[in-house]
Amino acid sequence: MSRVRVFSEVQIWAHKHLIHVVGLLLFTGLPFFSKDLFGWVAYVLGYPVALFIGGNVNSLGLEVARWLHRLAAIVLIAISAVVFFAEVPRAKKWRIWPKNVGREVRKLLDYYVHKKRVPFDKYNIGQIAWTWFVIIGIAVMIVTGLIMWFKPSMELVTVAHELHALGAALFMIGLVIHIYAAIGIPEHRPMVTAMFRTGDLPEEYLKEHHPLYYEVVRSERK
Amino acid sequence: MEYASVFIPDRCIGCRACQTACKIWNQRPVEKTSFSPDFTNPPSLTPDSFTIIKFKEVFDGEVKWIMLKEQCMHCNDPPCVSACPTGAMTKTEEGAVYVRPEKCIGCQYCVEACPFDVPKYDEGSGKVYKCTMCIDRIRDGKLPACVEACPTQALVFGKKDEVIQKLKSEGFEIYGERLPNVGGTHWLYATKEFKGKLTDPKYFGLPESPAAKEGALPAIREFGVGVAGLAILASLLHAAYWRAKKEESK
Numbered sequence: 178m179s180r181v182r183v184f185s186e187v188q189i190w191a192h193k194h195l196i197h198v199v200g201l202l203l204f205t206g207l208p209f210f211s212k213d214l215f216g217w218v219a220y221v222l223g224y225p226v227a228l229f230i231g232g233n234v235n236s237l238g239l240e241v242a243r244w245l246h247r248l249a250a251i252v253l254i255a256i257s258a259v260v261f262f263a264e265v266p267r268a269k270k271w272r273i274w275p276k277n278v279g280r281e282v283r284k285l286l287d288y289y290v291h292k293k294r295v296p297f298d299k300y301n302i303g304q305i306a307w308t309w310f311v312i313i314g315i316a317v318m319i320v321t322g323l324i325m326w327f328k329p330s331m332e333l334v335t336v337a338h339e340l341h342a343l344g345a346a347l348f349m350i351g352l353v354i355h356i357y358a359a360i361g362i363p364e365h366r367p368m369v370t371a372m373f374r375t376g377d378l379p380e381e382y383l384k385e386h387h388p389l390y391y392e393v394v395r396s397e398r399k
Numbered sequence: 400m401e402y403a404s405v406f407i408p409d410r411c412i413g414c415r416a417c418q419t420a421c422k423i424w425n426q427r428p429v430e431k432t433s434f435s436p437d438f439t440n441p442p443s444l445t446p447d448s449f450t451i452i453k454f455k456e457v458f459d460g461e462v463k464w465i466m467l468k469e470q471c472m473h474c475n476d477p478p479c480v481s482a483c484p485t486g487a488m489t490k491t492e493e494g495a496v497y498v499r500p501e502k503c504i505g506c507q508y509c510v511e512a513c514p515f516d517v518p519k520y521d522e523g524s525g526k527v528y529k530c531t532m533c534i535d536r537i538r539d540g541k542l543p544a545c546v547e548a549c550p551t552q553a554l555v556f557g558k559k560d561e562v563i564q565k566l567k568s569e570g571f572e573i574y575g576e577r578l579p580n581v582g583g584t585h586w587l588y589a590t591k592e593f594k595g596k597l598t599d600p601k602y603f604g605l606p607e608s609p610a611a612k613e614g615a616l617p618a619i620r621e622f623g624v625g626v627a628g629l630a631i632l633a634s635l636l637h638a639a640y641w642r643a644k645k646e647e648s649k
Contacts, residue, residue, distance in 0.1 A: 212484045225440065233485075239485050243506070243643055292645070342616055342620060346622055347623075349624075357634035361634055
């Protein structure tokens, strides 16, 4: 069966490492986000450190969480830089520029609510919205995080803190939906395999789920 | 038992004995002074100056100097305590709000949250410092250091209810007994001479409604956790719905 390349090597590499980094950022950010619900994270991180150097377990845990968070942020900046330089030159081929939003939203609802077969392009409007949110969201999180780290002025820090917390909240919500749509729906598994391993999809799958993009691929082949 | 300290500007002569006593008791180092348009020195609270006397020149028919003592207000519902992720910022049953340095990681969330701009970050130690209300002295049956040092009785200390009742019976106007957002404070201001001027920006300029500067943060946290929880629930429900639809179409 012939296969169609849908993700580049850089996209596969970046997505894989984003999972590690965002996982670490989320885990280490949670005790600062809500000490009542996620204070236990500070204990998990602080207990082993306290065994060696002593001190208050909760405070040590938060100190460890803060430094791991900053370290992960540096890695995130590096990954973002690689993606930026590798992907921006081929921005025309991204197919994440939204067109006819109303119609696309209806198509999305038809697919997820009525389970109808609808003609999608390479990405549906939900995926496009998520991609843009990730691009803008990561930029905002990096900038506000750096402001909170280096504290140029407390007024700026207060605004950055609010935006950083809002970004974290939206990322948490978005990630739940993103992870569910990827692995919670069995029909989407070929896409998961493509994103994590091969980078390509069976032509038949593309024809069924993304017929508009399939047509583009076909015309490019001619 | 809740206690309160009161500053009575009518009686303050700006000698700054309170500032000195505070430094001595809390073993804070002296700081380099600087010229400023008034005699306030240091110009604002610092990690080493837990209290300062602000000198303000006002025109009220004639030019006069008024004094305002600044320090932690020891709020009933302290936003700094809510904001502190480590539990370093602590409120005691006496009403004192103080930092436990061994728990402080210098995140400065308290600095952000305080509506009175009180906690100050020390670059050297990487921790936040502020007035402790001399909780160690109070528990030892002593007066706060600043109150003990005041030569003009501009500072008064006692059980909160009794102090407020006494000042009211003497005809004083009181600031801090009840305040929106922070639920009142354990540092109060009382005056007969400057009635109606404690919150006047031209005079003492104490905030009428000291809102925590955390702003929307608590709401954002609740929104994030709540909606993420709902998204998990919705995903599980959709997974069941999707599979039911699949069975239907077979």
